[in-house]
Amino acid sequence: MESLKNKVAVITGGGGVLCSTMAQHLSKLGCKVAILDLNKSNAEKVAEEIKAQGGDAIGVEANVLVKDSLVKAKEEIHKAYGTCDILVNGAGGNHPKGTTSKTHFEAGDLEASEDITTFFDLDPKGIKFVFDLNFIGTLLPCQIFAEDMVGKSGCTIINISSMNAFTPLTKIPAYSGAKAAISNFTQWMAVHFSKVGIRVNALAPGFFLTDQNRRLLTEESGELTARGNTIIEHTPMGKFGEPEDLLGTLEWLVGSGSSFVTGVTIPIDGGFSAFSGV
Structure with missing residues (x-):
């Protein structure tokens, strides 16, 4: 991967499980890596781990929803490194107030206890939070860092979509809609920047155990929850993904081997998106 040596890679949400793994891999490929995270200590921890392995990295505090914060990070x-060549938009997430309690609505739910959150109870503020974090939290970093890429060669943007973008999952309409927007935005940007040589693609991870979803998919004992079991049953490979499963596709999309690839969203899902459920 000679084409990646000394490239400057910026990763938002870089303190998380998946993005920190991607940051470490880009470093091993020769990139200088800037880990951006709302929690600076998390970003610096990942940077220190990379430096301990012989890589070059810095941890930078940044809020992907505040333009001034991103400008300061830039x-x-x-x-430290110069202008950005690779941007990975890893910041994102869900919110309980954009989530229903049940997979299907039933007439009796209208008279049910307050413990049930139906479609009619969804909080617009919670839904706005999810859309802002995922969509605006991708748009703003692109505005700030893609400007660095104009006039250079070999520059790429990698967005993080989801299985929800292909077929919405039950209970999480806000997150599903927000990730569908990311896939659409990826296509839009790929066309918009095609004349200045910036490629834009997206990864669509299947189901990976992270700090955000572990309690939804596994019990404290380590056994799968009902939702966790359903996911495994609908994943032909019969397992959750490991963070390292993202790295081959990431390496291909940021490298010269995909120089004629732009505007695509690649599922990395163990076959989940291919399975009809029957």
Whole structure:
């Protein structure tokens, strides 16, 4: 991967399980890596781990929903490494107030206890939070860092979509809609930036155990929850993904081997998106 040596890679949400693994891999490929996270200590921890392995990385505090915060982060990265070549938009997530309690609505739910959150109870503020975090939290970093890429060669943006973008999962309409927007935005940007040589693609991870979803998919004992079991039953490979399963596709999309690939969303899902359930 000679084409990646000394490239400057910026990763938002870089303190998380999946994005920290991607950051470490990009470093091993020769990139100088800037880990952006709302929690600076998390970003610095990942950077220290990379440096301990012989890589070059810095941890930078940044809020992907605040333009001034991103501008400040960009200035810090410019001082350390220069302009951005690769942007991975890893910041995202869900919110309980954009989530229903049940997979299907039934007439009796209208008179049910307050413990049930139906479609009619969804909080617009919670839904807005999810859309802002996922969509605006991708759009703003692109506005700030893609400007660095104009006039250079070999620059790429990698967005993080989801299985929800192909077929919405039950109970999480806000997150599903937000990730569908990411896939659509990926296509839009790929066309918009095609004349200046910036490629834009997306990864669509299947089901990986992370800090955000572990309690939804597994019990404290380590056994699967009912939802966890359903997911495994609908994943032909019969397992959750490991963070390392993202790396081959990431490496291909940021490298010269995919130089004629732009505007695509690649499922990395153990066959989940291919399975009809029958």
